[in-house]
Amino acid sequence: QSVLTQPPSVSGTPGQSVTISCSGSRSNVGSNLVYWYQQLPGTAPNLLIYRNNNRPSGVPDRFSGSKSGTSASLAISGLRSEDEADYYCATWDDSLRGHYVFGSGTKVTV
Amino acid sequence: QVQLKESGPGLVKPSGTLSLTCVVSNGSITSSNWWTWVRQPPGRGLEWVGEIYHSGSTNYSPSLQSRVTISVDKSKNQFSLKMTSVTAADTAFYYCARDPRTAAVAGLSPWGPGTLVTVSS
Numbered sequence: 001q002s003v004l005t006q007p008p009s010v011s012g013t014p015g016q017s018v019t020i021s022c023s024g025s026r027s028n029v030g031s032n033l034v035y036w037y038q039q040l041p042g043t044a045p046n047l048l049i050y051r052n053n054n055r056p057s058g059v060p061d062r063f064s065g066s067k068s069g070t071s072a073s074l075a076i077s078g079l080r081s082e083d084e085a086d087y088y089c090a091t092w093d094d095s096l097r098g099h100y101v102f103g104s105g106t107k108v109t110v
Numbered sequence: 111q112v113q114l115k116e117s118g119p120g121l122v123k124p125s126g127t128l129s130l131t132c133v134v135s136n137g138s139i140t141s142s143n144w145w146t147w148v149r150q151p152p153g154r155g156l157e158w159v160g161e162i163y164h165s166g167s168t169n170y171s172p173s174l175q176s177r178v179t180i181s182v183d184k185s186k187n188q189f190s191l192k193m194t195s196v197t198a199a200d201t202a203f204y205y206c207a208r209d210p211r212t213a214a215v216a217g218l219s220p221w222g223p224g225t226l227v228t229v230s231s
Binding site for chain 1: 155157158171205215217219221222224
């Protein structure tokens with residue numbers, strides 16, 4: 001069981017917007033920066049959002065991240081077929097000497 | 111561009127030891143990065159295994175730390191994962207990744223392509 005809770009799936013039609021939530025606690029999301037990873041089918045994960053709301057070079061501005069308290073969100077606007085993938089939030093957890101934790105993952109279907 | 115590539119046996123017997131290596135190319139393992147292992151059972155989510163800095167400092171997942179050792183070989187520009195007493199529950203794709211924690215752009219990036227390790231007799 002992951003300490004970061006995400007909805008198992010979200011879906012939308014092309015052009016729509018969807019939001020993925022990531023719920024944690026004070027020891028993880030509430031105290032640390034959040035990252036988002038996109039995993040296309042059959043491939044390794046790829047960094048999508050870093051430090052809550054920043055996009056690495058090459059990531060379209062259709063993707064945006066935010067954080068408030070012990071929750072974070074990933075928004076995808078102008079949904080495209082190539083956005084169909086699994087998405088994971090992640091952050092550091094300060095408990096038990098500190099360790100990195102991933103969310104449970106959300107499958108986005110377009 | 112830094113590239114990572116995992117290698118190791120694809121099949122390990124139950125109660126045996128899983129050993130994987132991640133070779134870093136187009137970059138130095140002694141740069142200011144943490145080097146990470148992540149695993150993913152087929153069809154399931156990501157699980158952080160642990161990380162190492164080139165100085166030898168390590169952090170491990172609390173649920174795995176009693177069985178896991180991560181080491182670095184600066185002469186070969188690679189780092190390794192050893193996991194003892196494996197069971198079928200350790201069957202997974204194993205990925206290595208770089209974590210430039212204090213850089214302008216942080217987060218696990220890049221990742222290796224991953225390697226599937228199956229625990230079976």
